[in-house]
Amino acid sequence: MSGTLYGLGLGPGDPELLTLKAHRLISQAKVIAYPAPDSGESFARSIVAGYIPEGVREIPIVIPMRSERFPAQEVYDAAAEDIASVLETGQDVIVLCEGDPFFYGSFMYLFSRLADRFPTEVVPGVSSLGAVTAAAGLPLIARDEVLTVLPATLPAPELEAQVRKSNAVAIMKLGRQFAKVRSLLEGLGLADRAVFVSHASLPEQMACPLAEAPETAPYFSMVVVPGRDAHV
Structure with missing residues (x-):
């Protein structure tokens, strides 16, 4: 049986605006993926840094910070395959997303690549x-x-x-x-x-x-x- 893909809305930045459900899933996570710039820290990760358990496997989805049109499809293609390789082992993967996953959220690009292959749950966040x-x-x-x-x-x-x-x-x-x-x-x-x-x-x-x-x-x-x- 494959693992479940979770798209977690983290809200706009204040950690206190995180939902109880998102907090529970993060605190129990074994594998977490998140968007990250090619320099500096991930804003999504920084919102919930205090809730991430020790020993979690992390999959940064590195988005080059340049002016070309986004999303960079090849980045999400590669990230989807990395996440799929984990889901295929039966482990769940938590994907962090600023704001709400389906309101201009980056998670939608992984959803379109993976939701037809693996059980998927979207946890809405404060937009x-x-x-x-x-x-x-x-x-x-x-x-x-x-x-x-x-x-x-x-x-x-x-x-x-x-x-x-x-x-x-x-x-x-x-x-x-x-x-x-x-x-x-x-x-x-x-x-x-x-x-x-x-x-x-x-x-x-x-x-x-x-x-x-x-x-x-x-x-x-x-x-x-x-x-x-x-x-x-």
Whole structure:
């Protein structure tokens, strides 16, 4: 019998936002895999470092930090085979994933490669969107309003078209796209409702009106424009 593949959502970064189920699985784990940069520590691993038992086998999934389009398919192909070789022995594998595994989560790329071959369980986590609105102290949508979640990496015309037809908007993956997003929202007259949040739930968290945001934004940041009914 093969082992089970677990995709664990770890939440946005604060270890106290880890679910009880994720904590239990990590504390009992024999094999743990996680995304890691090619230099520096893994953010996913750092969230739960205090809960990882001694002697656990670790499988870092090294993602090169460069500007090419992600995911790097060959990285996930290789990682999937490494994990499959463990599952075939009957051992479970815990895969750590920042935020929620299926909300822009890296685990989805392993899921697509392995879920049809091995028993798989996904453990949801607090998403970055939930953490951002909590950090901002900001209700996002109410009643019949529609929320649109957009990656800032969309071409400017497509991003603008999506924002124009939305009641409320969350724009993720800011990084180098921040100036484009800020200019777009200003041009649409939405900047006065927009809130900027970076590093939600972490000690360096920042939450402020878009007009007061810094000139540059880290990748782990978001701009939200709440629906008008959310304040009524």
